[in-house]
Structure formats: C-alpha cells, structure tokens
Amino acid sequence: MASNAYDTDLARNPANHQPLTPLVFLERAARVHPDHLAVVHGPLRRTYRDFHIRAKKLASALAKRGIGRGDTVSVMLANTPAMLECHYGVPMTGAVLNTLNTRLDAAIIAFSLDHAEARVVIVDREFSRVMKPALDAAKVKPLVVDYDDPEFAGPGERIGALDYEDFVAEGSEDFARAHPGDEWDAISLNYTSGTTGNPKGVVYHHRGASLLAVGNVVNCAMGKHPVYLWTLPMFHCNGWCFPWSISVVAGTHVCLRQVRASLMYDLMAAHGVTHLCGAPIVMSTLLNATDAERKPLAGTVQFFTAAAPPPESVLVAMKEAGFEVTHLYGLTETYGPSVINDWHRDWDALAVDRWGALKARQGVPYVGLDGLAVKDPATMEDLPADGTAMGEVMFRGNVVMKGYLKNKRATDEAFAGGWFHSGDLGVMHPDGYVQLKDRAKDIIISGGENISSIEVEDALYKHPAVAAVAVVAKPDEKWGETPCAFVELREGRTASPEDLIAWCRDRLAHFKCPRHVVFTEIPKTSTGKIQKYKLREMAREA
Amino acid sequence: MASNAYDTDLARNPANHQPLTPLVFLERAARVHPDHLAVVHGPLRRTYRDFHIRAKKLASALAKRGIGRGDTVSVMLANTPAMLECHYGVPMTGAVLNTLNTRLDAAIIAFSLDHAEARVVIVDREFSRVMKPALDAAKVKPLVVDYDDPEFAGPGERIGALDYEDFVAEGSEDFARAHPGDEWDAISLNYTSGTTGNPKGVVYHHRGASLLAVGNVVNCAMGKHPVYLWTLPMFHCNGWCFPWSISVVAGTHVCLRQVRASLMYDLMAAHGVTHLCGAPIVMSTLLNATDAERKPLAGTVQFFTAAAPPPESVLVAMKEAGFEVTHLYGLTETYGPSVINDWHRDWDALAVDRWGALKARQGVPYVGLDGLAVKDPATMEDLPADGTAMGEVMFRGNVVMKGYLKNKRATDEAFAGGWFHSGDLGVMHPDGYVQLKDRAKDIIISGGENISSIEVEDALYKHPAVAAVAVVAKPDEKWGETPCAFVELREGRTASPEDLIAWCRDRLAHFKCPRHVVFTEIPKTSTGKIQKYKLREMAREA
Structure with missing residues (x-):
C-alpha cells in the first residue's frame, strides 16, 4: 500500500510500543495492591508483593542455571502456589512453560519431555511415581527439582537433584526481566491428549496469553x-x-x-x-x-x-x-x-x-x-x-x-x-x-446419512433413569455404522435397552436410534472428557 | 537473539494473527446483541444492528468518493449519533478521523484542516458560523457535508455540498472493510489545544485504540x-x-x-x-x-x-x-x-x-x-x-x-x-x-526555589470562602517570579486579599505564599481546563 503522512516519521519506539505479555499484570498488581492477598493454600497466605518476589526469585534461579529464551521448563504440578509461580517465573526468563497432565502415563510423558527438549523439570512429590520412570525413559536429562508441598501428606519419594524451595532461594528478587523481546515469542507449551498417535505440542505466545487473560x-x-x-x-x-x-x-x-x-x-x-x-x-x-x-x-x-x-x-x-x-x-x-x-x-x-x-x-x-x-x-x-x-x-x-x-x-x-x-x-x-x-471423528455415518452422536445423547439424557450417556459408531455390515449407546443409570433407577431404544424412537428419526445399549461406567480423561475412542473399541465387541 | 524450535515454522498467518482494532467491537456487538439499544438521541433509538449498518454505509459512501487509507476526514460535530458513526465508518475505509474542537476559532481550524490535508469535512449546522470562514481560509478544498441534527433548533446555515443523511444513503450496508491491514495504521488525529505556537496533531493507531477501549x-x-x-x-x-x-x-x-x-x-x-x-x-x-x-x-x-x-x-x-x-x-x-x-x-x-x-x-x-x-x-x-x-x-x-x-x-x-x-x-x-x-511550564521559580502552583492552590481551596482558584507566576524584579492567585469567591462569602495571604502563611512556607490576589472569573478551555497562559498575561498587569 502506498505510504502517506501517517506512515512517515511515526515508527514504533520503546515509548509507544511494548510487547503484549501477561507478565505485566503481576508486576502491576504487586505495585498497586502489594498487600492484597494473592495466594491461599492450606494455612499459607501470600500477598501480591510476596507472589511477585517469589516469581522473580524463581526466574533468577532459572537464569543462573542457564535457562533462557526458547528453553523448555516442564512441570508436573497440582494446583499449588508453585504452579502459579511457574506461570510467571518461567516466562520471565524467556523460557517456555510446559505443564504436564498429572494423569498421563510414563511413556507419553517421556515422549513429551523429549519432544519439548525439557531442560528443567519440576515435580510434585505426589507424581514422582510416574515421573521417575518417565525421566528414566526420556532421552533428555533435565535438571529435576522436587516440589514437596506441605499440603500433601501422601506417599511419593523425592527424585530430583534439589528441592523447589532451595531452588527459589538461589534466586534474587532483583531479577529484572528482559523478555519477551517480541510478543510473538512462545510463553507455554501444552500437549494435546491425542487419542491417536503422538500428542501434539500446542505453542502459545505472549500476545495471545495477554489478550485471552484480559478477555x-x-x-x-x-x-x-x-x-x-x-x-x-x-x-x-x-x-x-x-x-x-x-x-x-x-x-x-x-x-x-x-x-x-x-x-x-x-x-x-x-x-x-x-x-x-x-x-x-x-x-x-x-x-x-x-x-x-x-x-x-x-x-x-x-x-x-x-x-x-x-x-x-x-x-x-x-x-x-x-x-x-x-x-x-x-x-x-x-x-x-x-x-x-x-x-x-x-x-x-x-x-x-x-x-x-x-x-x-x-x-x-x-x-x-x-x-x-x-x-x-x-x-x-x-x-x-x-x-x-x-x-x-x-x-x-x-x-x-x-x-x-x-x-x-x-x-x-x-x-x-x-x-x-x-x-x-x-x-x-x-x-x-x-x-x-x-x-x-465422532460423527456416525449410517446408510450414508450423518448422525450427530450429541443429538442421540441429548435424547437419552432426557430419560429419567439416565445419569450419563455417550453414543459412538459401531461397525455394521449393512449400514456401515450404527449408533451404540453407553449408559450410566441413576442410583435406584432401572431401564432396559429396549426401553431406551423405544424412548429414542419417540423422539428421533428411526435411523438415528441406537441399535445397541450397553450399561457401564463411561471412561473419562483427566479433564472429564469422555474417551470416545475407548468406547469405539468397546462398541466393536458389543 | 538465537532462534530455536519455537521460532521455526510457527509464523504469523491470518488464522492466528489479526490486527488489533476497535472496529471488531462494533461488529461483535451487532452480531451478538443486534437488538440491544445502542444509541439514544432525543426521540431517536438505534439498535446495534442499525448502528453497524449506518457505520458501514458511511464507510461505503466515503470509499465511493475515493477516500481510503491515510486520508483524513475531519468532523466538527457535537456528541451526536453522526459523531459515533464517524468513529467506526471513517476508520473502516482506512481513513483517519480528525475530530475538531467545537470551540476553537476559524484561524486555528483552518490551520488544522490544511495540516491534516482534510479530504472530507462533516459539519454540524450549529458550527457552520466558524467553519465557513475556516474553510474559506484553508488551502485544502475538501468535500463538505452538512449534518443537520433534528435535535438542534438553533441558528446556523448549511454550508456543504450535500447533507449527511443523503451522503450515508449513497453507501451500501454490504461494505466489507479491508482495513486496518496493520494495527500500527493511524485511526485518528487529535490536535492539542496548543497554548503557544501551532497545535500539534496527535496520531492514534488501531492497536492503542483497541487496548485503551478494553482498558x-x-x-x-x-x-x-x-x-x-x-x-x-x-x-x-x-x-x-x-x-x-x-x-x-x-x-x-x-x-x-x-x-x-x-x-x-x-x-x-x-x-x-x-x-x-x-x-x-x-x-x-x-x-x-x-x-x-x-x-x-x-x-x-x-x-x-x-x-x-x-x-x-x-x-x-x-x-x-x-x-x-x-x-x-x-x-x-x-x-x-x-x-x-x-x-x-x-x-x-x-x-x-x-x-x-x-x-x-x-x-x-x-x-x-x-x-x-x-x-x-x-x-x-x-x-x-x-x-x-x-x-x-x-x-x-x-x-x-x-x-x-x-x-x-x-x-x-x-x-x-x-x-x-x-x-x-x-x-x-x-x-x-x-x-x-x-x-x-506552570511551575513558579521564586528566588531560585521551585513553587508548585498546585500546592498553593490546594491551600487556598481549603479556605471556606474560595470557590475556585488558579495560581500562576508573576514576573518580579527581585525574586524572578512570585505566585499570583486568581480567585472566585463562593456566593455570599467575602474575603480580602490579605485574609487569603494570611491563610496561606499559616499553611505554607512563606516564599510559597501569593504576593498578589485577584478576584475574577477564571478563564477555562472548552474542556474545562484553566487557561493559565491567559492568567499569566493578566498577572503581568496585576
């Protein structure tokens, strides 16, 4: 496009253009409301002043160990103060925060650590049982830091080279961040819980994180x-x-x-x-x-x-x-x-x-x-x-x-x-x-017609005896696929497969009604999503 | 900085990077809440659907007249629906909205129109008395559009080539904006009411306007x-x-x-x-x-x-x-x-x-x-x-x-x-x-010491008889400058200059106290700011 007077001598400079990043939000909160309560965990109370200082000390400790722009810090943490600190301290160094799903198995975690080229791993003691074999299996050899949450009294050994609190203590609260230099820089890495094949690493940038945080x-x-x-x-x-x-x-x-x-x-x-x-x-x-x-x-x-x-x-x-x-x-x-x-x-x-x-x-x-x-x-x-x-x-x-x-x-x-x-x-x-x-991938194609599994589920959810339901495709010689319903019944209620199929026939086109109904506990992921790929395997045998 | 895996094959594209602009906010409101009341003016009621349509028609009409990226559209409007429409319709074309201060004189307006290279001017009939000589004096010869607000019954002739409503009617509601291509593009131009010399044209960009709007x-x-x-x-x-x-x-x-x-x-x-x-x-x-x-x-x-x-x-x-x-x-x-x-x-x-x-x-x-x-x-x-x-x-x-x-x-x-x-x-x-x-420029330097005019004003504001006050420097042979106070008294209250000076001496270092007190109406700008430059002239003679 042709340039004009509004394009001339009006370039970006540090006074009028700063990279968008969510890191400024903590800095502002610590400046404006330093004594406001930021974090509660069991008996622990931290103000915004403290929260910011700890995030800076974590960043400083990471930087002292050579962590910087584009490095990956993987964490296996519950919803704890350490997890919050990592959301600020890790990106302050220019590094990328990779939060691991605490319910995955060692093989997938090992894959993620290698794929992410993790340089530091912070592990809650609760999850050391799965992290130990994951770290053993992984090709990368990151610095492993244990987080021993006083609120966790259960079993689990320490597997790292040092303790999270000692690590934070290595850092200085005078840490001044130089990152992100560019709002397009990566801030975090989240692996999708791929139902087929290897998980994919979704990269977030500072710009998007800032805009969604305000959003x-x-x-x-x-x-x-x-x-x-x-x-x-x-x-x-x-x-x-x-x-x-x-x-x-x-x-x-x-x-x-x-x-x-x-x-x-x-x-x-x-x-x-x-x-x-x-x-x-x-x-x-x-x-x-x-x-x-x-x-x-x-x-x-x-x-x-x-x-x-x-x-x-x-x-x-x-x-x-x-x-x-x-x-x-x-x-x-x-x-x-x-x-x-x-x-x-x-x-x-x-x-x-x-x-x-x-x-x-x-x-x-x-x-x-x-x-x-x-x-x-x-x-x-x-x-x-x-x-x-x-x-x-x-x-x-x-x-x-x-x-x-x-x-x-x-x-x-x-x-x-x-x-x-x-x-x-x-x-x-x-x-x-x-x-x-x-x-x-969940759509059911029966006799060339698309059937929305959600539509069938909605119909079944209206039945008074149904507590939970999931519908998937079952291979069928004649029709290609037919709907198969997996159902959890409410306590004290009963219903037969025939009852439920008849219920659907009153409410849906006949080709959309399940041909099979299985009463079982429905498998879910750690985030509560129904695992339809497992149900599809079960449907083959139903 | 060295590049890394997070910089590789992860470039911006239209799916994950769109220019920040406040124009999306009207588009979203019109999509999500089309029937919600957007604009009230006298008996007029416009929904978000209508508001958006009118902004698109205005943009389309401007584009048909050749207005595009980097062109200036100047408007001399009160707080009316047309003014709101201009805030969206003008930047939709890539043009820059220049809102003129309705209380300025013809000479300054002529300067602004020339400096901005205004291509279109939209004038509320109320302000034609000053806009006519301004347009006569200006070197630029923009298209002039009259806005004849039904809510304005006072005097004022039409001075333009066509009426705003007719102009909007020239446009199509199917206008699809292609701007801004870059969030750094200019969205508006605001002249400062320079107290000395020519006004300066402050340029806003889409990025800043979007962020401050959400801010x-x-x-x-x-x-x-x-x-x-x-x-x-x-x-x-x-x-x-x-x-x-x-x-x-x-x-x-x-x-x-x-x-x-x-x-x-x-x-x-x-x-x-x-x-x-x-x-x-x-x-x-x-x-x-x-x-x-x-x-x-x-x-x-x-x-x-x-x-x-x-x-x-x-x-x-x-x-x-x-x-x-x-x-x-x-x-x-x-x-x-x-x-x-x-x-x-x-x-x-x-x-x-x-x-x-x-x-x-x-x-x-x-x-x-x-x-x-x-x-x-x-x-x-x-x-x-x-x-x-x-x-x-x-x-x-x-x-x-x-x-x-x-x-x-x-x-x-x-x-x-x-x-x-x-x-x-x-x-x-x-x-x-x-x-x-x-x-x-308002600081008073007396005997080499800085005196904050605000500090002196604060002391005087606490006096029960004072309704409004402004303090400026008065040239002084001995001290360089001394504070001179201009005061409006409350209705029914009295105070002498000596009373007020004594009041200040009880509260401030003596060198900070006004040497002169003048009872007068304090001159203000159209936006309510006290015009200290006028007071400084008055102080010379006080």
Whole structure:
C-alpha cells in the first residue's frame, strides 16, 4: 500500500510500543495492591508483593542455571502456589512453560519431555511415581527439582537433584526481566491428549496469553478483587489463562489439590469465593455433596464450564445451589475458552425447553477472538446460518495458537485457508450463535446419512433413569455404522435397552436410534472428557 | 537473539494473527446483541444492528468518493449519533478521523484542516458560523457535508455540498472493510489545544485504540450493557476512547449536545445511566442543579473525571448526590486516561484529611499502560519514590500515541530516551502512586526555589470562602517570579486579599505564599481546563 503522512516519521519506539505479555499484570498488581492477598493454600497466605518476589526469585534461579529464551521448563504440578509461580517465573526468563497432565502415563510423558527438549523439570512429590520412570525413559536429562508441598501428606519419594524451595532461594528478587523481546515469542507449551498417535505440542505466545487473560476478565465481567477457586487443572490450557487473568484484577487464588466436595465448600465459605471453572464433573461433585459437606455461600458464585453443554436439570440445580453457570467453549489450540454463550437478558423469560435449547449452544466469539465460522472445509465457504447445515467450526484471531511445535504438517493442516480448523462439527444459528453437533471423528455415518452422536445423547439424557450417556459408531455390515449407546443409570433407577431404544424412537428419526445399549461406567480423561475412542473399541465387541 | 524450535515454522498467518482494532467491537456487538439499544438521541433509538449498518454505509459512501487509507476526514460535530458513526465508518475505509474542537476559532481550524490535508469535512449546522470562514481560509478544498441534527433548533446555515443523511444513503450496508491491514495504521488525529505556537496533531493507531477501549472496561470495572451519558466531548481524545469501549460491552450511548443540569438528570433517570465522564465543571453543574432540575437516580452512577483532582468537599457532595467519583489522568498523547487512582478498600476507613490526600493523587498505570515513572529528564533516572522529589511524569506503553503528524522534531523530543515526556511535574509516593505537582511550564521559580502552583492552590481551596482558584507566576524584579492567585469567591462569602495571604502563611512556607490576589472569573478551555497562559498575561498587569 502506498505510504502517506501517517506512515512517515511515526515508527514504533520503546515509548509507544511494548510487547503484549501477561507478565505485566503481576508486576502491576504487586505495585498497586502489594498487600492484597494473592495466594491461599492450606494455612499459607501470600500477598501480591510476596507472589511477585517469589516469581522473580524463581526466574533468577532459572537464569543462573542457564535457562533462557526458547528453553523448555516442564512441570508436573497440582494446583499449588508453585504452579502459579511457574506461570510467571518461567516466562520471565524467556523460557517456555510446559505443564504436564498429572494423569498421563510414563511413556507419553517421556515422549513429551523429549519432544519439548525439557531442560528443567519440576515435580510434585505426589507424581514422582510416574515421573521417575518417565525421566528414566526420556532421552533428555533435565535438571529435576522436587516440589514437596506441605499440603500433601501422601506417599511419593523425592527424585530430583534439589528441592523447589532451595531452588527459589538461589534466586534474587532483583531479577529484572528482559523478555519477551517480541510478543510473538512462545510463553507455554501444552500437549494435546491425542487419542491417536503422538500428542501434539500446542505453542502459545505472549500476545495471545495477554489478550485471552484480559478477555476472561471482560467476557466473564470479573470486577476488581475476585476470589478464584482452582477447581480447573492449571495443566489444562494453562488453566484457561486464569493464572494470568486473576492478576489483571488483583484477585485471590485459592489453591486446591483435589476436587472434593467438602473441601470446595469449606474454601468457598472461608474465603468468599466469587468465581470458579471446571468440567461438568465439578458441577456433579458440588451438587452431589451431602448436607454435612455443604456450607452456605456468601453470594452467587460464578461458575464457568466447558466441554459438553450442561443439561437443563443441572443448570437448574446449580442455580438453586447458589451458582450462576456460564457455558464456554474452546480447544487447547485456542488458549482454552474463546467462545461464550453470551446470554441475553430477555431469554430468562422464555419457556424452560426453549431456555434449555439456548443454554445448550456454544455461542459467539469472546471479545478478543476475531472470527468464528461454520464452514465447508473443502471449499472454505460459510454454510448457511440456518441452525441445520452442519460444517466444521473454525476460528481466527489473536487467541489462536502459534502452531504445533516441530510439526509443520499438522500446523499447516490446522491453518489451511487462513482459519484454524477445530475438527468440531456444528451449525450456525440464524442469530450467529454456534452449536456443536459433534467432533468430526465422532460423527456416525449410517446408510450414508450423518448422525450427530450429541443429538442421540441429548435424547437419552432426557430419560429419567439416565445419569450419563455417550453414543459412538459401531461397525455394521449393512449400514456401515450404527449408533451404540453407553449408559450410566441413576442410583435406584432401572431401564432396559429396549426401553431406551423405544424412548429414542419417540423422539428421533428411526435411523438415528441406537441399535445397541450397553450399561457401564463411561471412561473419562483427566479433564472429564469422555474417551470416545475407548468406547469405539468397546462398541466393536458389543 | 538465537532462534530455536519455537521460532521455526510457527509464523504469523491470518488464522492466528489479526490486527488489533476497535472496529471488531462494533461488529461483535451487532452480531451478538443486534437488538440491544445502542444509541439514544432525543426521540431517536438505534439498535446495534442499525448502528453497524449506518457505520458501514458511511464507510461505503466515503470509499465511493475515493477516500481510503491515510486520508483524513475531519468532523466538527457535537456528541451526536453522526459523531459515533464517524468513529467506526471513517476508520473502516482506512481513513483517519480528525475530530475538531467545537470551540476553537476559524484561524486555528483552518490551520488544522490544511495540516491534516482534510479530504472530507462533516459539519454540524450549529458550527457552520466558524467553519465557513475556516474553510474559506484553508488551502485544502475538501468535500463538505452538512449534518443537520433534528435535535438542534438553533441558528446556523448549511454550508456543504450535500447533507449527511443523503451522503450515508449513497453507501451500501454490504461494505466489507479491508482495513486496518496493520494495527500500527493511524485511526485518528487529535490536535492539542496548543497554548503557544501551532497545535500539534496527535496520531492514534488501531492497536492503542483497541487496548485503551478494553482498558476502560477493565479499569472502570464496566459490566455488560452499561448506559453511558455523553457529557465528555467526543472531540476530546476521541471521548477517551469510550465510543469504542461501549461496544466492547454492548452498552447504550445516550447522546447529549449540551451539558445542562436538567437535561442530564432527565436522561439519567429516563435511561438508567450507569456511567459518565467529564471535567470538574460537569460535577459542578450536577451539584449546582436546583431541586426542580434533579431527578432520582436508579442506582449509584459511576463518574470518571480527569484534569484537576476533585477537592474533598466535591467528592463528598457527589457521593451524597448518588455518584461514585474515580479520578483518572492522562494526556491527549496517551489516548486520554491511562492512569487511575486505583482505590484500596481499606482507605475508606481513613480519617477524612488522609482520605482526601489519597483521593487527590493521580495514581497508577491503567491495565494496558506498561510504564509510569517520575524521572529527571536530564538523566532519565527515576527519582526517589519519597513523595517529595519532583520530576517529570513519563509514560511508556501501547496506549501512547504514534507521534505528532508531520512534526518529527516534536515527536523525537516527546519520545527522547524511550519514554513519553508528559511535561507534567509530579512526585512518586512510596506506594507507587504518582501525584502531579504542576505542568512544567506552570511551575513558579521564586528566588531560585521551585513553587508548585498546585500546592498553593490546594491551600487556598481549603479556605471556606474560595470557590475556585488558579495560581500562576508573576514576573518580579527581585525574586524572578512570585505566585499570583486568581480567585472566585463562593456566593455570599467575602474575603480580602490579605485574609487569603494570611491563610496561606499559616499553611505554607512563606516564599510559597501569593504576593498578589485577584478576584475574577477564571478563564477555562472548552474542556474545562484553566487557561493559565491567559492568567499569566493578566498577572503581568496585576
């Protein structure tokens, strides 16, 4: 484009252009609210002054050991103060934080450590049992640091060269960060829990982390000084970027090693928790708490959930229990949530079935995400916004990953045509709200017709005896595939396969109804996602 | 810096990198809340759908007339729907919005039009009296478009080639913007009301406008769907970027041509206004309203003020009238506010004098501003944060202007040493809060000692008879300069010059006390700032 007077002598300089990074949020909180409570963990209390000093000491200790720009620091930590410190201290050095899923097996962890070329590994003693063989199997030989959390009394040996507290003590609080020099620099690395093949390493950059951190504050309408309970694992998409968001508004992190009902209620009551996030399993845990476990809440607590849209009944029960639930959607590749079911005030007046239908939609782009579309991946054309034309949900904007580490092919595929291909199938409603119909690989093709497994699941969820359900394809000689339903029944309720199939026939086209129903516990990942690939194996034998 | 795996095959592409721009906020609001009320003006009501369509039509009409990247569109408009539309429609074409101060004279406007190389000028009929001679005097011959606001019944001829509504009607709502291609592209041009020499053209870019727009939402803790009353002129720093902020949270703009007490109360009551901004004069207008003019407010209204820190008495009166006042600080060069008196909860419990002293501080960086420091401009060293060492207040970050248009020397001076030099003198308190002591050019140097005019004003403000005061330097043969005070007395109160000088001597070092006191109406700019240069002229003769 031709240049003009506005392009002349008006270049970037340090006064008017600084790299976007979430690191400034902690620095600001420590300057503005140094005495505000930043971290609670058991009896431990840390102010923003202390939190910032510890993050700087960690950074300094890492730098003294030679860690710098582009190095990987892998951590195997629960939702603890150390995990929060790593979210700031590691990127302050220019290094990249790789949070490991605490429920993976040694082989996958060894793969990740090698792929990431981990130079330092910080391990919570609880997870040393799996980390020891992982480190033995890995080709890399990182510095191993033990984190021995006083709140963890269970078994587990120390396997490292030194203790986390000693390591932090090596550092100086005068550490002055020089990174990121560029907002496009990597800040973190999150491996997808690949259901087939090796996991892919999703790289986040400082720009996106900063924008999503502020995006959480704006989209979730978080005021000043929220109190945030850590029910979402921080190893999952960097806790949806909330370790950085909370600093934006100088809030309090309430740490939590385990999602147990009594502990959650105790902490909510003791600290006046205002916000928490989690998979549907966290809602179930809260709702299934006994009267003895429950504590009165100070006010309405905001609950942000992702994964499957919560059924009506759960939303109603949550409301009665004092929680306002907002449904978010995103993928590891989009920094966690980047889509929100942005609720219209007047929808509250709707009849309950219409209300439930609107609540079940994934929604619209976050403030911060530029584009969200349902496209035909072959032509990259938008599909009609009619609520029925099913296509691939695609994202575009600054809160989409930098790409997959050392995997150009997967990166190019994911970004083909200038949009991020989510692999999720959905529809666009006439009002611009997206609703997921299935994962691309979860769609069932029967007699040439597409069947959304979610549609079948929705029908079964309405049956009074059904507690949980997952529907997958079962190979079929005649039809190619047919739907197979795996069902958990409510305690004290009964239903036969025939009952459930008949129930579906009253509600769905016949070809969409399951041919097989299996009563079993449904396998889930550590983050509460149903493992459909395991169910597909089970369906072959059903 | 050496490159590494995180730099390899992980480049920017349209899927993961889009230019930051506030234009996306209107697009999102129109998609997500199309039926929400966006604009109120007299009987006019426009939804976000309508607002977006009209902005696109304006953009399309401009583009059809050849307006594109780097062209300047100057507007002389009150706080009207057209002014809001220009904040989106003009930059959608890649052009730059130049909002003219409606109270300037023809000669300065002619200078600005020529300097900006204005290609289109949109003129509210009310301001044609000054715009006609300005356009006659200017060398540029832009397309002139009349805006004949139905809410304006006063005198003023049409002076343009066509009417704004006809112009908008030329455009198509199918306009698809291709700008900005780069977030560093200019979005607007604001001339400073230079007190000496020609005004300087402050250039804003899309990146900064986007970040400050979101910054307002975060720093002012604005929830979803605020109702915003336009008491701050939109020609002033683009209304502190609130024309863009309100779209972030899908709020309602309540337009206002004139700051009159009865109208403000009527609109606040009728529309449930939640937020407004303005100079101290707006607070006085609200507080001096008669009982007949006042209307009950639905809830506490958030009031953001800049310029001089509000005196204790005003804050207390505002609180009683139902307003919560937050004190912001910034300059045209920092997109309006970029510093906030971020209030600590526990300060509310302090004794009233300590409370007032804390309220009088300008404060800490906005979330969005990276650096705020008090430096010695000669050495660029930070001064001690002791609340007394006076230095120049300096800014650094993404919400600092691109620079001054066609004025490399002034740009280089302003950014010397990698910080924006504000020209304001202040101190850094030990807790990191900045307090202004004076404009560099307002400092009084008496017998080689610096006297802060603000310090003398603060002492006089505490006198019960003083309604308003401004202190400037008066040339003095012996001392070089001495303080001269201009005072407005409260209605029904009296005080002699000697009384006030004695009052000061009880409170200040003697060399700081005014030698002369003049009772007069204090001249102010259109934005409510005291015109000290005029007072300095008057002081020479006092």
